Amino acid sequence: MRKAFISPAKYVQGENELLNLGYFVKTFGKSALLIAHKDDIARVQGQLDETAATFGVEIFASNFNGECSREEVARLQEVAKAHHSDCIIGLGGGKAIDTAKCVAQGEALIIVPTIAATDAPTSHSAVLYTPAGEFDDYAYFKQSPSVVLVDTKIIANAPTRFLVAGMGDALSTYFEARATQNSFSNVNAGLPCGVRTGECPPAKGTIAAYTLAQVCYTTLLENGLNAKIACDNNLVTPALENIVETNILLSGLGFESSGLAAIHAIHDGLTMLEGTHHYFHGEKVAFSAIAQLVLENAAIEELYEVLDFSLSIGLPVCLADIGVESITMAEAMEVAEKACILEESIHSMPFPITVEAVASAIMAADKIGKAYKESHLVK
Structure with missing residues (x-):
């Protein structure tokens, strides 16, 4: 292997x-x-x-x-x-x-x-x-x-929105790594060898990469809010240092060497919706993380943990948060079709993928995120 x-x-x-x-x-x-x-x-x-x-x-x-x-x-x-x-x-x-x-x-x-x-x-x-x-x-x-x-x-000293968007991108790392490991799928670290060139066999992930992906997630939960507050005030603190390392290094090594799955594919599909065009990559990824958790029917405690974290630092939890006030099933199907093309990373999920299931997960994630936000956000 x-x-x-x-x-x-x-x-x-x-x-x-x-x-x-x-x-x-x-x-x-x-x-x-x-x-x-x-x-x-x-x-x-x-x-x-x-x-x-x-x-x-x-x-x-x-x-x-x-x-x-x-x-x-x-x-x-x-x-x-x-x-x-x-x-x-x-x-x-x-x-x-x-x-x-x-x-x-x-x-x-x-x-x-x-x-x-x-x-x-x-x-x-x-x-x-x-x-x-x-x-x-x-x-x-x-x-x-x-x-x-x-x-x-x-x-x-850069706008805090950039740091928060980076946390949205990093939020995907562990969940996609877990899916890739469970499905025994290939990882980007094997490229340019493998499928794109035919020069050598594709590669699986390492223990090291999966460990980094896990630490990426726990560091976000432990330091994310305090890092945001520090950045709001243009201060360098240990929490901000930890989140900068998480956004750039832990997430970077994690995604390339432990794999992508449904989250980034759904992100790519969401770019079809005009309203999303004014939002950062990591902001769309944050909502897509919720959609993947719904797609794989993750434990409710894990879903709520992600929703709580996202709300605490201002990451999107529903489609309205990324510029899409409403979505029809037909529109969701178009997004899902783009997310499910053969080349997309969604096929690293550890179960068969259908366009209908992905569209339903997007619709459900939107409803769940909106309801959770309304019931937990302080007015």
């Missing part, structure tokens, strides 16, 4: 850690191409200038256009060659980070997330879009980033 586990070569987290960026650039050479949105660069320009001067390196801005498209990746690869860049830095949110992964192609890559809204920074995959912003394809690389550098002071 083939198992696989994947992770960054180095993960570093702490206050003012951005000031050490130049040190990591220097481990690759003397220069780096910085892929980041101009607004994110403006937020940290002082730290970038200081670390470049301290360590004697050059950091060149790339004029990133904001979209992770094949055209932008090709342009930036030429810019990197023109500057003789020794490494690539992806700084900011998901689009900049994924573009940096594509430009670096698995070599000499430093990722610097300025928000903790998803678990993408540690992964060896990226999402490609067209120049117009429509989904194009997934890209997988031979390894995860060389360095993931997380400055918790910067994250504490």
